[in-house]
Amino acid sequence: MDKDVTLRLAQQEEADALLSRSPLAALVGMLLDQQVPMEWAFSGPYTIARRMGADDLDAHDIAAYDPEAFAALLSAKPAVHRYPGSMAGRVQxxxxxxxxxxxxxAAGVWRGAASGKELLARLTDLPGFGKQKAQIFLAxxxxxxxxxxxxxxxxxxxxGxxxxxxxxxDITGPESLRRVRAYKQEQKRAARP
Structure with missing residues (x-):
């Protein structure tokens, strides 16, 4: 990941800083990005790290966490997701x-990928990442x-x-967030019978 880039997906300084420096936080944010507003999903990794008493996320620590305790951690108010128990299992x-x-x-997923096709396959292999989610993360x-x-x-x-x-x-700040939201709303309107 380019260390000079600051992602602006959570629209909160501390949460965006974590997303920018932590490949795992970016993947977890993408995983959480369903059935909740994008900013809520992408602020989730920061909330998880804080509740774990850490400055960053560690895959080993999360993988080994007691599942019930991890679900409780995500469920504490305010919850990390609309479905915190289910998403806790997916994050683990x-x-x-x-x-x-x-x-x-987490960066090993994309490090050394010889082609976009290979990288897409690696992303699609991740639990919770279907083709669309993998394509969005690849983009x-x-x-x-x-x-x-x-x-x-x-x-x-x-x-892409x-x-x-x-x-x-495509989100780099409040204006692009507004434009992405408008696009998604138009897509929903067009899909209605």
Missing amino acids: KLCQYLVEHYDGD LLGKQLGVRPTGWREAAGAY EPKTYRSVA
Whole structure:
């Protein structure tokens, strides 16, 4: 990840700083990004780290955490997600996968990927990451974090297109957040019968 980039997905300084320096926080935020506002999802990793008494997230620590205690940690008010118990299990599964396959190093998912197609396959293999979520995260890596293996835009599909406002990959501040929200609302309207 490009260390000079500050993500602005949570729209909170401390939460965005964590997302910017921690590949695991970025992955966990992306995992949480469903059925809640984007800012809520991407502030989740910061809330989890604070509640664990840490400055960062550690895949080994989360993977080994007692599942009931971890669910309680995410459920404490204000809850990390609309479905904190379910999402606690998903976060732990993601971290267990990262420990098993990448020795807990979240950046290992994209480090050394020879192509966008390979990186998309690695992301799709992550627990909780379907094709769309993987493509959005791939677009975020390419557009904002300097992770650009050959063919990354094509692998990211429409989310990789330049100068669009489709997803979190395109959010760099309040104005782009507003434009992404407007795009999503238009998509919902168009999908209605």
